[in-house]
Amino acid sequence: MAIKRVILFGMERFKVEGSGCRGAYDSPQRIARAARGANVKRTVACAPHASNLQVTVTYRRGLPVLTIPLPSRRERCRFTLRPVSQTVGDLLEQVKAEDRGVERAAALAADERVRIAASDTIEALLESDFRLIINDTEYYVKTPAQERLSQEEVTRLSDVRNLVNQLYEALNVREHQIRKERELKAQLEKLSTELQPLEEKRMSLEVETTRRTSALTWVGLGLMGVQFGVLARLTWWEYSWDIMEPVTYFVTYGTAMAAYAYFVLTKQEYVLPDVKDRQHLLTLHKKAKKIGLDINHYNTLKDEIAKVEKDLNRLRDPLHIHLPSNLGGKGGGADDKRSPLSKIKDMLEETSKKMKIT
Numbered sequence: 001m002a003i004k005r006v007i008l009f010g011m012e013r014f015k016v017e018g019s020g021c022r023g024a025y026d027s028p029q030r031i032a033r034a035a036r037g038a039n040v041k042r043t044v045a046c047a048p049h050a051s052n053l054q055v056t057v058t059y060r061r062g063l064p065v066l067t068i069p070l071p072s073r074r075e076r077c078r079f080t081l082r083p084v085s086q087t088v089g090d091l092l093e094q095v096k097a098e099d100r101g102v103e104r105a106a107a108l109a110a111d112e113r114v115r116i117a118a119s120d121t122i123e124a125l126l127e128s129d130f131r132l133i134i135n136d137t138e139y140y141v142k143t144p145a146q147e148r149l150s151q152e153e154v155t156r157l158s159d160v161r162n163l164v165n166q167l168y169e170a171l172n173v174r175e176h177q178i179r180k181e182r183e184l185k186a187q188l189e190k191l192s193t194e195l196q197p198l199e200e201k202r203m204s205l206e207v208e209t210t211r212r213t214s215a216l217t218w219v220g221l222g223l224m225g226v227q228f229g230v231l232a233r234l235t236w237w238e239y240s241w242d243i244m245e246p247v248t249y250f251v252t253y254g255t256a257m258a259a260y261a262y263f264v265l266t267k268q269e270y271v272l273p274d275v276k277d278r279q280h281l282l283t284l285h286k287k288a289k290k291i292g293l294d295i296n297h298y299n300t301l302k303d304e305i306a307k308v309e310k311d312l313n314r315l316r317d318p319l320h321i322h323l324p325s326n327l328g329g330k331g332g333g334a335d336d337k338r339s340p341l342s343k344i345k346d347m348l349e350e351t352s353k354k355m356k357i358t
Contacts (some may be wrong), residue, residue: 034325039135055132056141064126066091071135072101081122088125089118106133110140162310188308197302201293213276227251 056067066079077098081091092105107116110129132139231251235244259270268274288295
């Protein structure tokens with residue numbers, strides 16, 4: 001080991017040189033504290049060992065971790081990857097972002113030395129060994145063996161999963177559906193009780209409003225008959241057709257104007273059934289305010305009842321039903337007379353037989 005005196009940027013420095021170590025500059029004060037005469041002892045950063053120049057792959061918490069030596073800072077950096085969502089291009093970009101001195105980074109197949117596309121997933125990259133090129137350095141990366149389930153183990157796992165589902169259904173699902181049906185029935189009964197007085201008021205209003213709307217339609221027919229009679233009297237008895245022809249024209253044109261005015265005011269086409277329904281609703285709402293009937297509250301209750309009935313029908317759907325037959329409305333067979341414990345025992349025996357066969 002030797003010490004050389006160097007003038008660097010106008011300041012006096014000392015350079016320590018030795019085999020296997022990097023040169024370092026220090027001030028005379030620090031050298032004096034560690035030196036005794038010509039013999040100087042100083043700890044410097046030595047070149048990394050050969051084992052630190054390898055790229056290793058390990059798994060931590062189920063995720064692959066790549067440890068890669070960075071060329072500029074001569075240190076190892078750890079990259080935690082997501083096998084499914086990240087790609088080879090993401091890994092290379094992370095390496096370049098971590099060390100700005102990396103100008104070229106690529107991944108090659110281990111045997112064929114073919115470039116691996118940046119769009120390939122990390123999961124596909126780690127299926128076999130590969131080569132990682134950083135600048136002019138090439139690393140051979142050995143991936144750890146991945147444990148995969150055999151077809152027999154997958155089948156056995158599927159049987160166990162089906163058994164757990166059947167046990168859960170036998171112990172919980174039926175009781176849950178019975179409890180849910182009771183809750184829906186109680187909710188439906190409460191809403192029906194609340195709706196009943198409003199329904200009675202609405203029915204009385206419906207009868208009166210229907211009678212009034214029918215009376216208006218007959219009045220309209222009577223007015224048209226009166227118009228026809230007046231025009232006929234004026235045409236054949238009082239005056240002649242030559243005089244009444246312009247009058248009938250203006251009467252017809254006035255009727256067309258009235259129909260167009262109806263469209264302008266209501267934004268609806270003048271169709272007689274629609275006109276009758278509109279008049280019926282107007283009369284109903286006007287009379288409901290007089291007797292204190294809240295139409296909005298009535299419509300809200302009707303919507304909630306329809307929703308509860310829909311949920312109840314869906315719960316009783318034959319495709320998804322898990323209720324006992326007496327609650328579903330159908331007669332039960334000998335299968336339904338068995339206790340749940342005997343059914344569970346049968347399920348366990350069938351599953352054990354399947355597992356023995358496989």
